[in-house]
Structure formats: C-alpha cells, structure tokens
C-alpha cells in the first residue's frame with residue numbers, strides 16, 4: 001500500500017476489528033465532542049460525526065488514508081449514545097428490553113493527499129430478550145454498559161441480552177468490516 005492507513009478512533013473495539021483484516025495502521029483519536037449530535041435523521045447524524053472525526057484527524061496527521069466511525073443505537077426514533085451515568089444506562093436497557101432496535105455506524109474515509117472522501121453508513125437490527133429488573137441490575141454491575149452506545153456490548157456478556165440480529169455483526173461492535181473493505185477498495189487498498 002502506497003499510503004499510510006490511520007484509524008481516527010479511541011475505541012479499543014475498532015482497533016481490534018481493523019487489526020482483524022491484517023492491515024498495518026496507526027491510531028490517532030479525534031478530538032471531536034460528541035455531546036451534541038447533529039440534527040436530522042439519526043443515520044445521517046452518525047455519518048456527520050464520522051466525517052468530522054476523519055476530517056479532524058486528516059487535518060492533524062497531514063497524510064494518509066483516514067478512517068472515522070460513529071456508532072449509535074436508535075429505538076422509537078430516540079438516539080441512544082453512550083450512557084451518561086448508571087441511571088441513564090438502566091433507562092436505555094429498560095427501553096431496549098424485549099424489542100428490536102437499529103444500530104447505525106457512520107463511516108468516513110478520507111485520502112489526505114487528494115482530499116477525496118467517501119462516507120456511508122451501515123444498519124444492523126438487534127432483538128433484545130425481555131429483561132427482568134434483576135438481569136438489568138446484574139448487567140449494570142458488569143461495567144460493560146458505560147462506554148458503549150445503547151448501554152450494552154454484544155461482544156461481551158451483552159451477548160446474553162441479544163436474541164437475534166439481522167445484518168453485519170461487526171457493525172454493532174463499531175466497525176462494519178464488509179462495508180469498510182468495499183470503501184477502502186475505492187482508495188486502492190486491496191485486502192484480499
């Protein structure tokens with residue numbers, strides 16, 4: 001590969017998922033504040049944040065192909081980001097209990113040299129089992145909810161909350177690998 005690959009993320013999950021593809025890359029977390037979600041359709045808010053993260057790091061790095069991503073959970077037209085505190089995580093899990101919801105990951109790839117950018121999003125559908133108050137309290141005690149959109153992690157004990165999924169599993173963990181591979185191929189990054 002001619003150009004350096006840069007992952008604009010502080011998420012350990014995203015780092016592991018990108019490493020799964022066997023690519024050499026550097027990690028530079030973005031300084032984008034996610035407290036204020038852009039308005040409009042939720043999936044486009046995720047794309048906008050992914051764009052902002054990639055653009056911020058592209059500007060600072062001054063070189064390379066930069067990947068930015070943002071994951072949100074949407075249920076009843078309400079966007080669930082990362083919980084603010086335990087109470088907020090409890091509210092999220094209660095809302096998700098027994099229901100289907102959508103997980104959107106917005107993804108942006110910028111070639112710093114040419115300024116060319118592609119962005120897109122992936123949607124996965126997730127069905128939660130009906131949770132008892134005791135299950136919710138016990139899950140909160142695992143500490144898993146706090147740094148994750150929707151207050152759960154499917155890759156951890158959160159697997160026990162998820163009855164079924166439709167769509168890309170990796171998208172739920174934070175990086176839709178199939179879509180990302182397709183996007184990278186447009187920048188001349190051949191993985192297979």
Ligand SMILES: Cc1cn([C@H]2C[C@H](O)[C@@H](COP(=O)(O)OP(=O)(O)OP(=O)(O)O)O2)c(=O)[nH]c1=O
Nearest residue numbers: 009010011070071148149152153154172173174
């Ligand atoms: C739904 C779900 C989310 N998540 C995580 C993926 C993301 O890391 C996080 C959503 O937060 P994001 O704001 O998308 O990402 P981040 O703040 O962790 O990292 P950065 O902005 O630097 O890239 O939720 C899981 O790990 N498992 C899950 O099942």
